[in-house]
Amino acid sequence: MSIKLYDLVGKDHSRPFSPHCWKVRMALAHKNLSYETVPTSFTEVRAVEGGASKIIPVIRDGETVVSDSFAIALYLEHTYPDRPTLFGGQGGESMARFIERWSLATIHPFIGSAVLMDIHECLEPVDQAHFRKTREARFNKPLEEVPVGRDEKLEAFRASLAPLRSTLAEQPFIGGVTPLFCDYIVFGALQWARVVSTYGFLASDDPVAVWFERCLALHEGIGASVPAAA
Structure with missing residues (x-):
């Protein structure tokens, strides 16, 4: 099953x-x-x-x-310990915890606010009403106002990825020579942006963008199988 x-x-x-x-x-x-x-x-x-x-x-x-x-x-x-490892041991689990906290604190806030209206437009009307109510309560402002100023904040967002960028200069994946769950944590955030929005979060020559393309091709292209927003 x-x-x-x-x-x-x-x-x-x-x-x-x-x-x-x-x-x-x-x-x-x-x-x-x-x-x-x-x-x-x-x-x-x-x-x-x-x-x-x-x-x-x-x-x-x-x-x-x-x-x-x-x-x-x-x-x-x-x-399923007999299957390929997601963490590579207890140390990898602890490292992935850190990557998740870093991603939630650094990547998610900017992407989440920048694509808020894009997400809204993807939803059925009943879900749009739910989404508007809950997100306006969270941001304490009308939904339409949340993404305002994203262009001015983009440079700072890209700069915040410097630790990831320098890591990927040394190795092909966050997990090392092969991907681990820590890679999928950051991939998930950028895939979220890719699927719902055409906004350019990364420069095309950014090592993070090159890594992301590498992740899209993993596992027979499961990530790439969902086209980017158009």
């Missing part, structure tokens, strides 16, 4: 966009595990697995239900 992955989508179910769900997609492919996706909208999340979680991704593997992308990665690592 294949693993079931509840995956966040908008109007077009063929274009999943959640950064956290993409982490899990890549982790499942990395482990060579069979899985099926269940397209899930924002307003359907609370009904997933009888209300198992307020957020997705959520997976069901037989009788086991797991939520949260990092918890899912740990579950896959320890449940």
Whole structure:
């Protein structure tokens, strides 16, 4: 029996966009595990697995239900130790925790605000209403005002990626010579932007952009199989 992955989508179910769900997609492919996706909208999340979680991704593997992308990665690592490793040991798990905190603090805030209207436009009307209500409460301003000024902030965002850029000058992946879950953490954030928006977050010659293209081609091109926003 294949693993079931509840995956966040908008109007077009063929274009999943959640950064956290993409982490899990890549982790499942990395482990060579069979899985099926269940397209899930924002307003359907609370009904997933009888209300198992307020957020997705959520997976069901037989009788086991797991939520949260990092918890899912740990579950896959320890449940399927004979498959390719996502962490390379306890030290890799700790390192991935740091990368996740760094990504959530550095990458997600800018991307999340810059593409907010793009996400809104991807959704069905009922989900647009939910999205507007929850995000306006989070940002304490009208949805349309949140991306204002993104061009002025872009240079600072690109500069904030300097630690990643210098790391990739020394090795092809964050995980070293081959990708690990730490790569999928950052990949998920940039894939989120790629799928929902045409905004240019990275210069084409940026080593981070070159690494991202490398990640898009991993696992038979699972990332590239969803076209970029046009």
